[in-house]
Amino acid sequence: MKGTVGELGEFGLIRELTSRLTTTPAVRLGPGDDAAVVAAPDRRVVASTDILLEGRHFRRDWSTAYDVGRKAAAQNMADIAAMGAVPTALLLGLVVPAELPATWPAELMDGLRDECQVAGAAVVGGDVVRGETITVSITALGDLRNAEPVLRSGARPGDVVAVTGWLGWSAAGHAVLSRGFRSPRAFVEAHRRPEPPYHAGPAAAALGATAMTDVSDGLIADLGHIAEASGVRIDVRSGAVDIPSQMSDIGQAVGVDPLHWVLSGGEDHAIAAVFPPETKLPARWRVIGEVLGRSALPQVTVDGAPWEKAGWDHFGEDADAG
């Protein structure tokens, strides 16, 4: 494929993008008509939308178009999994500059497609328009398979807090890239292409999770959403979280306590869930804290005390491209 998006034209680009897609049995009607039709066997559909902007959520010199596609799909489908649902379909709204090489949106679509395949879903439709800033707007759909959705509001004092997936890897990779390095590769890769544990969402619902969320803004911040919605306090035990030795090495090299990445770093899209204390959790879940009653302390504490930095406001001036 040669040339720019502008040379290919709207319909040429749409043809190119849709030609790259695969399908699943849930896709009753894919791209090309006024709308797509997707199976919703549960008689309810779970839906979530996220927007990624170039320069704010990704950088073309740090991530390939393919990786941006993987990441955009992953962060949306992690939201579906965090409700206890199985991702089924994805719609893409894409803004591209006319002078952008047409390979960029094509490879983005490859990334969306491949991440969808990991989760058992498919891209079913979208819209492409010309504009100044590359903008990737994703809507993911999912099916609950007769489970009740696991909300943020069900945590009760006495419940345990557990996580599965990766924590702090993306933030450590971001720190590496920010300093102009390209390795250790595992962390850089984790930043470019998160691997949410999609299966863990429906599994947690089946285990009786009382509350659940994916970790997109950072563990403390996202547990704060559960604590606020549930009217409880959550205490995290710092000794219970996993800090791989390689992450400690990076922390030492760049002068950052790696606990900061694990507790405040977002974008790994781990799943954090709250369970009744008697729940027998499979080995991939790690209990990292417990649910307490309200107190004068912040909604989330670490080892019983306030934590330094509780979040990531995407409108804050300090939020740079990640």
Add this chain to the structure above:
Amino acid sequence: MKGTVGELGEFGLIRELTSRLTTTPAVRLGPGDDAAVVAAPDRRVVASTDILLEGRHFRRDWSTAYDVGRKAAAQNMADIAAMGAVPTALLLGLVVPAELPATWPAELMDGLRDECQVAGAAVVGGDVVRGETITVSITALGDLRNAEPVLRSGARPGDVVAVTGWLGWSAAGHAVLSRGFRSPRAFVEAHRRPEPPYHAGPAAAALGATAMTDVSDGLIADLGHIAEASGVRIDVRSGAVDIPSQMSDIGQAVGVDPLHWVLSGGEDHAIAAVFPPETKLPARWRVIGEVLGRSALPQVTVDGAPWEKAGWDHFGEDADAG
């Protein structure tokens, strides 16, 4: 509400926007969790995404935020209706500059909400991020109520082509605004705030429509999509389309044949459908043409001959803000 989007902050803005919403019985879980949950009684969900950019699809000096919201919701839900489905829910992806007054997204949300209410749907979730260009990405969901989706591909030679809703009004309003005028008000209003005949989509499905689309790119262009998907030619009878006398007056004033607006103007989101010839159509449908077999002529002809300008490529250099 005072101040800018940046002063309000991400979470403040999301609180403000969600506080303005209403709900429907189909909304099982609205905004505030990782994802929304919407009833899909048909066991299938219809889904469509569109993006609107400031300067390209709307202008802040021509349209209020409220009108942009009405229009963005309308164009998406028209896509749902054009499948024969009933709109149920809408998700919003929004990019806003930090210096934008916070009233703008708030009034946009009011417009989305009110248009949803017209169609029986509700806004159930979304995402807001800071960026340079106001970008409104909408995903609409709908339910087929046990009807089969009406595709673009089912038109057969001998079928009749009919339309319902408004045709050319938005284009005439655009012509008026482009020349610096603000009246006639009915056409300017039609440009700012289209009124798709949502009910007509499911009604056409029930009447046995063999193909259907909404008119977003212009009648000739959108019938072209049906003709291409169905492998047929469609002939439109120019004498059968409705040109109100006031539209003729505007045409005379600005030196444009109003037939051009009716046949090539988009964004009114009328519904165009193809029916078996024996179908008894309700009075609101107007038969404007017929389906013929393939020939050497273009896929859509007017009075048996090629039509001057068959479309609107959103990537074309001549496509200005509308």
